[in-house]
Each structure stands twice: as structure tokens, then as C-alpha cells.
Amino acid sequence: MDDADADTGSAGDGGGECVFCLIAEGRKEAAVVYEDGSMMAFMDKYPISTGHTLVIPKRHYATILEMDGKDVGMLFALAHRVAKAAVRALNAQGFSIAQNNGKVAHQVVPHVHVHIVPRFIDEERSRWPSRRTASMDELRAIAMKIRQQLDTRSDGADAVDVELITD
Numbered sequence: 001m002d003d004a005d006a007d008t009g010s011a012g013d014g015g016g017e018c019v020f021c022l023i024a025e026g027r028k029e030a031a032v033v034y035e036d037g038s039m040m041a042f043m044d045k046y047p048i049s050t051g052h053t054l055v056i057p058k059r060h061y062a063t064i065l066e067m068d069g070k071d072v073g074m075l076f077a078l079a080h081r082v083a084k085a086a087v088r089a090l091n092a093q094g095f096s097i098a099q100n101n102g103k104v105a106h107q108v109v110p111h112v113h114v115h116i117v118p119r120f121i122d123e124e125r126s127r128w129p130s131r132r133t134a135s136m137d138e139l140r141a142i143a144m145k146i147r148q149q150l151d152t153r154s155d156g157a158d159a160v161d162v163e164l165i166t167d
């Protein structure tokens, strides 16, 4: 999906540093939802819906083709957990997961990231009129709500207690 590449600023062509590496190293501010030794989830600074979250491997890979299958599995396992938590926390009726690889696919930051975009019946919440920069306070508040809903089981296999609208 074209509009889902949130992407937080420039990614350092021309010698700059990768913005997601900086976040992973704790050298740049982010509203963190989850972090472990190898993976991280934080709020997109330019959300396209309430709760728009990014999941990344901490290590720098430009695209998922550079990752091995096991790490891709871990990345998407975390995306699954975060999606469930975001739906719970925000009472979303659906969500989109997008992962873009390459400029032609609208990848802006060349560090692998998975977008989780909660969707709502209420269009007001589902899509902001135009993409905007959210305040860090606002993002931190949402990140805390999502964090509180994260499954305690790392395989995300807690009972499914969310109901999406599917027809």
C-alpha cells in the first residue's frame, strides 16, 4: 500500500546516519512500545491512523531479502503481537500490515520496518486528513496503552479476545 510508508525523515543518503539505527541505539527519541535484544517496536512519527506502529530489527538491513528466514520470522512474530495489542488498546475494528522493500515500493527509510496501521469504522480516527507529525507526548501515551496490552507469551498465543469486523 502506497500510503503506508510512514517513514521518519530522511535516511541518510549522502553520509548521514540511518534514523532507525539511531532509534535502535537509543540515540534518537521514539515512543517505544517494545524492545528486546534484537527487535523493537515504536510509534510512527508521521502516523496515518491512530496507533500506527513500526516494528524493526535492531540490526541494519536495507530490505528483508538481506535477513535470514529465522529473523524475518521473529520480526513478523513481533508484528503479530504488536498488532493484537494495538487492536486491544485502541478498540480497532481492523488493521493493515505493510512492509515495503525498495524505492519503487515506496520504502523511504532503507532499514527494514513493518507498518502496523490500526483501522477504525470511525473514519475520523481511521485516517487523518493528511499525514501529520504527531507530538511525542501523544505518541508516548498511545505507546503506553499498546505496551500494556502486549501478550505475556512471546509467541503471541494468548487467547484471542479481540473481535474484528470481517464481513
Ligand SMILES: [Zn+2]
Residues within 6 Å of the ligand: 018, 019, 020, 021, 022, 059, 060, 061, 110, 111
Ligand atoms: Zn539502520
